[in-house]
Amino acid sequence: MVDIDMMVKYLYPYLIHYPFTSLQHLADVLPLEDAHLSSAPRDVQQKLLEGYLAIQLIEQDDLVLLVKAQKKIERTLTIPEVEFSVVGPKESFIESLETNLHLVRKRIPSERLTVNLFRVGSLSQTKLAVVYVDGIADPENVQTVIQRIQTIEFDEVIDSSYIVQIICDNRHSLFPQLLDTERPDRVAAVLAEGKVAVMVDGSPHALIGPTTLVEFFSSFEDYFSNWIIASFFRLIRLFSVAFSILITPIYVATLNYHYELIPKDLLGTLITSRKEIPFPPIIEVLFLELTIELLREAGARLPTKVGQTIGIVGGIVIGTASVEAGLTSNVLLILVALAALASFTTPVYKMGNTIRLLRFPFLLFAEMWGLLGVAFCFCILMTHLLSLTSLGRPFLSPLFPPRWGDWKDAFIRLPFSEQAKRPLSLRPKQPLRFNSDKAKAKRDIENIDE
Known part of the structure; x- marks a missing residue:
């Protein structure tokens, strides 16, 4: 689990030749992405199982320096196999949570993009991330997802498919109630609408909610x-x-x-x-x-x-x-x-x-x-x-209850200029994507200039 080449190149020279005075001093100078101190035996044990190195000084037997030295074994990015599109981006998620989060953050480089990390499965200790845009997503939707994840008692979670079966509203229905996707561009788009995404380490699919029935018949290629x-x-x-x-x-x-x-x-x-x-x-x-x-x-x-x-x-x-x-x-x-x-x-x-x-x-x-x-x-x-x-929102929206404003992107898709408002069924904190009157005024000025 440990990357030997990384240890030889970056860690051993500092341990042998650098005159550090304490573990904190060593942690500050190591050119590694994650090096931190811990005094909790449970935390040290868990990090060792994940591929971290533990460094301890004889004089400081109550402190341990944990250095991330995992050997990364992951496949390269490929084109989407299930949601393939002729036009648009050709990237898809892989089985690494860190890489998948990077793909989403690359498309939303904003400090408002919030990632809450959890561990699920008493045996597997699978890493899981709840992702949303602060200030747009309804806090009630976010809290619903977090509460359901925190109540998971399953011992081993292998894939996001396990999560969707555990946290969905009606487990005995044939209909999927959370949308899963392998496209990072689709996740970024729905996060900007005010939805919540759940990403699981080891799964190339992200879960999206709340969702509606009509979204399952909309291809993301429609927007291109x-x-x-x-x-x-x-x-x-x-x-x-x-x-x-x-x-x-x-x-x-x-x-x-x-x-x-x-x-x-x-x-x-x-x-x-x-x-x-x-x-x-x-x-x-x-x-x-x-x-x-x-x-x-x-x-x-x-x-x-x-x-x-x-x-x-x-x-x-x-x-x-x-x-x-x-x-x-x-x-x-x-x-x-x-x-x-x-x-x-x-x-x-x-x-x-x-x-x-x-x-x-x-x-x-x-x-x-x-x-x-x-x-x-x-x-x-x-x-x-x-x-x-x-996630507590009507599955047949915007048909029942009728939300006429959301029909602009339901059975048909109107131009982007007509979609100034985010979906009302999501109850976003920031309902407007852009000021439609201001955009219309700019277009009128351009037409006059021409």
Whole structure:
């Protein structure tokens, strides 16, 4: 755990040749980032386990000089793998808390950027940082995060995923209530809005809260594009989510209970495609849905190149064979493939998993009660979403409760010039990003000069 080269180069020459008179004198002259005195045995023990050196003089047996000499083993910065963007910064977090904090501070070089350090896990003693901008973030949000972290009793915390499962508001919900990201630029942006970030040593992901449902369908790349283009693709994602969840349940409901709603030409096509299918629609749909999930899981567990091949080739072969064998109809095969494709438009991986699982309760309700069952399941889903909170803030904001000012960056994204106010749902201490009237006056003067 100790860097021998650093000891030989920086520490030994001072110990052997420098005429220091006390440990404090030695600590003052050592050209190292962390050298401090301690008289607490518990502190000395913990620092030794972390890779510090302990220096003690015979004359001062009650004091110990602790010198940071950890051997840093960390990977280099890479491009984001999950939140990749064509434009914008290409840096992502790594497994070092110090490096990750540096990446954030590089983007917010302000004394108002506050970092509170904690240790969680009675066994792992994992370092954790709560990061926020003082004077912007609501103190209540900050205090909520700190209180929940201080109550963690888990013995070993390996990753930020452990933290989100422990401190989230509703642990039994399918929906993630804290946003995780691997992009330091995204963390810097939300800190400037008034949010709180949690970063864990050993994890390349930071947690962000409070968050809302619509944020899980917003790609950070939206902010690097023209607002019209960004709004269009954001609406496409929202439509894709609805399509992915509802298309197969509606197929089952219409064929079982509401076939009179289908146009005659389309009904003829459906009858022809299902003429020799021995199973009811629900079995047919479940067979294809579970096959898709099986291929996805197999592809994720195999090496990258092999996994991609299994997903593509396996889908084509199994789909074609199922239609030719009379197990499924070609129409349903197309619908299931489109639903699977639509689910991949979700920018946040964990929300994508939730969307895929939501299809199954909708399918069961559609099988039992048709379109009425689909509507009933939708009401249950909305009731659940209305009950969710993120760090005590409504999860469905700005839809419920309605906050019209926050709609400027919800379902669509208006130009930055129209977003002078920070999100009201966060209750920021400093609501304004900039003075919109002053900015407008400057633009008017520039137009007159031209």
